[in-house]
Amino acid sequence: MKKLLTIAMLAMGVTLAAQNSEKTSETTQKTRFGFTGGFNRASSNIMGSMHYVYDRGTDWSSEYHSEYYRDNTHTGFYGGFFVEYYLSEKLKLQQEINYSSTYYKGESSNRLALPVLLKYYFVDNAYVLAGPTFDISLEDTPDFSRNYDIGLTAGFGIDLSKDFFVFARYSFGTIDSIKDDKNIAPPFNNNYKRLDFHIIKSEFDVFTNYLQIGLGVKF
Numbered sequence: 001m002k003k004l005l006t007i008a009m010l011a012m013g014v015t016l017a018a019q020n021s022e023k024t025s026e027t028t029q030k031t032r033f034g035f036t037g038g039f040n041r042a043s044s045n046i047m048g049s050m051h052y053v054y055d056r057g058t059d060w061s062s063e064y065h066s067e068y069y070r071d072n073t074h075t076g077f078y079g080g081f082f083v084e085y086y087l088s089e090k091l092k093l094q095q096e097i098n099y100s101s102t103y104y105k106g107e108s109s110n111r112l113a114l115p116v117l118l119k120y121y122f123v124d125n126a127y128v129l130a131g132p133t134f135d136i137s138l139e140d141t142p143d144f145s146r147n148y149d150i151g152l153t154a155g156f157g158i159d160l161s162k163d164f165f166v167f168a169r170y171s172f173g174t175i176d177s178i179k180d181d182k183n184i185a186p187p188f189n190n191n192y193k194r195l196d197f198h199i200i201k202s203e204f205d206v207f208t209n210y211l212q213i214g215l216g217v218k219f
Contacts, residue, residue, distance in 0.1 A: 030086030034163075037079030038214025042102045042109070044072040044177075048204030074109060076102035078212060084119075092119045094129070100210075110138040113210075115153055115171075125159040133171050133210075149175045149208060163218045171210040178206050 080098030087093055098113045117131040130153065137147040155169025 032084040032086075032218040034082055034084070034216055034218040035079070036082055036096065036098070036214050036216035037077065038212060040076050040078040040100045040102060041211040042074045042076075042100075042208055043211070044074075044206055044208045046072065046204060046206050072104065074102035074104040076100065076108070078113070078214070080113075082216070084218065090121050092121075092127075093117070094119055112136045112138060117153060117169075119157070126156070127159075128154075128156045129167070129169065130154045135171075135173075135210075144178060146175060146177050146179050149173045149177065151210065155212075165216045165218075166214070167216065168211075168213045171212075173208040173210075176205045176207060178204050 078098050078100035080096050082094055082096040085093040085095075094115075094117045096113070096115045096117070098115070099110070100113060101108055101110045103109075113133055113135045115131060115133040117129045119127045119129045121127045133151040133153045135149040135151055139147075141147040151171035151173050153169055153171040155167055157165055157167030159165045
């Protein structure tokens with residue numbers, strides 16, 4: 001009797017171990033890796049005011065106060081690597097590391113982005129996504145500027161097959177890239193680089209938003 005009980009317990013243990021191994025294997029298979037890339041557009045909204053003087057010596061000088069707004073749009077590409085974690089039939093978590101480059105008047109701007117996105121499938125092959133994106137500039141930045149940002153990202157996507165998908169998403173920058181706006185001219189504007197131009201006081205905010213449209217492949 002004891003031998004039969006021992007054999008039964010061993011058989012149950014082997015069965016449970018096999019079931020646990022199958023579940024672990026199933027979970028591992030539902031964690032997917034892949035690459036993504038596509039079109040990238042950066043839009044910098046520059047808003048502020050400036051109190052300044054044009055000084056032409058004893059002949060002429062004049063004092064002004066002006067409001068300033070400008071929307072600089074740069075286009076380019078991005079590409080990167082991602083890991084997709086299975087949470088449930090409706091939910092997946094996607095972590096990415098992306099390199100992006102945009103171009104404006106012959107100059108390029110390169111950045112590294114780290115999105116963490118939650119994907120909700122409202123039908124079998126279509127989903128909405130949302131989450132934070134940590135963004136770091138790879139360029140040398142002036143002393144008055146920040147080289148990082150945190151964006152709030154939202155978008156949608158469609159699975160074309162088990163391995164291929166397309167998507168579009170928009171990221172809203174939440175951190176002002178100007179950390180010290182005292183006595184500086186409006187960024188990205190060369191009209192103010194004049195010897196007779198003197199800034200008395202300036203206040204500027206610069207926020208950058210990103211639009212990405214891309215294609216992804218899973219392995």
